[in-house]
Amino acid sequence: MSDYMIRGTAAEGQVRFFAAYTRDTVEFARAAHGLSPICTAALGRLLTAGAMMGAMMKSEEDLLTLKIDCDGPIQGLTVTADASGHVKGYVKVPDVILPPNDKGKLNVGGALDLGVLSVIRDVGLKEPYVGQTILVTSEIAEDLTYYFATSEQTPSSVGLGVLMNRDNTVATAGGFIVQMMPGASEEAISAVEAGVSKVSSVTSLLSEGYTPEALAELILGGLSPEVLEKTPVSFTCNCSEEKTRGMIESLPDAELQEMIDEGKDVEVVCHFCSKKYVFTPEELKGMLKG
Numbered sequence: 001m002s003d004y005m006i007r008g009t010a011a012e013g014q015v016r017f018f019a020a021y022t023r024d025t026v027e028f029a030r031a032a033h034g035l036s037p038i039c040t041a042a043l044g045r046l047l048t049a050g051a052m053m054g055a056m057m058k059s060e061e062d063l064l065t066l067k068i069d070c071d072g073p074i075q076g077l078t079v080t081a082d083a084s085g086h087v088k089g090y091v092k093v094p095d096v097i098l099p100p101n102d103k104g105k106l107n108v109g110g111a112l113d114l115g116v117l118s119v120i121r122d123v124g125l126k127e128p129y130v131g132q133t134i135l136v137t138s139e140i141a142e143d144l145t146y147y148f149a150t151s152e153q154t155p156s157s158v159g160l161g162v163l164m165n166r167d168n169t170v171a172t173a174g175g176f177i178v179q180m181m182p183g184a185s186e187e188a189i190s191a192v193e194a195g196v197s198k199v200s201s202v203t204s205l206l207s208e209g210y211t212p213e214a215l216a217e218l219i220l221g222g223l224s225p226e227v228l229e230k231t232p233v234s235f236t237c238n239c240s241e242e243k244t245r246g247m248i249e250s251l252p253d254a255e256l257q258e259m260i261d262e263g264k265d266v267e268v269v270c271h272f273c274s275k276k277y278v279f280t281p282e283e284l285k286g287m288l289k290g
Contacts, residue, residue, distance in 0.1 A: 003233040005085060006212045007055050010223035014184040015192060017220060018052035019176040019212035020233060025051070025087065026162055027170040028235040032274045037164045038098055039074060039091045041106045044162035045140040046079045047089050048175040051233045053119070054081030063122040070115025070135065073098070080272075086236035088272040106164070112138035117147055141175070148179065155180040157192070161202030172206040176215050188223060195219035237273035244268050244277040249287045260284045 005020035026044035029035065035043060046066055054064045066079045066089075073096045079089030101107040115135045122128040131151035135143045141160040148156035160175035176199075178192055198218055199205065205215060216225045248256070248266070259266055260281050268277045 008227040010220040010225040011188040026173040045160040050079040050081035065120040072113030074111040085231040109138040163203035239270040
């Protein structure tokens with residue numbers, strides 16, 4: 001199954017939902033960054049959330065950034081997404097290894113520990129919209145649920161999961177976001193709560209073959225869910241040799257000359273996808289402005 005997400009409504013517009021399958025996207029991130037299993041799980045959850053939250057934006061030019069700054073050994077994560085299912089991200093410390101948590105699972109909460117979640121929406125205005133909240137569990141899904149309730153006053157339920165194979169590749173990944181719209185009835189709220197309670201583990205359901213549509217049906221089956229849009233999801237980075245060259249060309253001639261005098265190739269690595277761009281001293285000479 002290729003990666004994709006769905007967006008829809010239920011209970012005659014009283015509820016909106018998003019659900020995603022993101023195994024290939026998370027595996028690409030793991031391989032590109034050489035992530036440990038804990039870091040793969042953490043970044044994979046945030047990538048999945050980013051893809052779905054990106055779909056909440058109205059314009060193709062809008063950009064969403066999810067950023068976690070934390071005290072744990074992982075130190076922080078950053079994910080950006082657009083409205084079209086393109087997502088990318090990285091972890092500050094990619095090789096964190098910790099013992100399992102008390103449930104025998106990857107200890108993502110311990111890797112993050114205390115911290116702050118920032119949600120930044122750049123919608124083309126002078127200043128982007130920034131919402132922040134503390135990490136309440138550092139497991140990411142619960143932290144986003146808390147963020148929606150406190151910063152956006154939108155009652156929501158977020159479920160995210162990444163399951164690893166024994167060889168440390170990604171077995172499956174995905175998640176859902178269910179939100180109550182203003183004016184939702186008590187009946188609709190109770191039905192959503194009952195549906196969400198059926199999901200004990202996102203990865204268990206995905207491993208059983210649940211699709212995003214099946215996840216939505218499980219949670220919202222009694223509320224006539226309607227899928228409005230289905231969008232491919234992929235790890236997509238817009239870095240390029242041209243952009244990297246432009247960044248180096250913008251440096252003062254004195255700095256360029258220092259690099260030329262060293263007589264070594266200059267290597268620039270993209271934070272988001274780990275792609276490397278190499279420029280020789282001869283190429284640097286051609287960038288001098290004087």
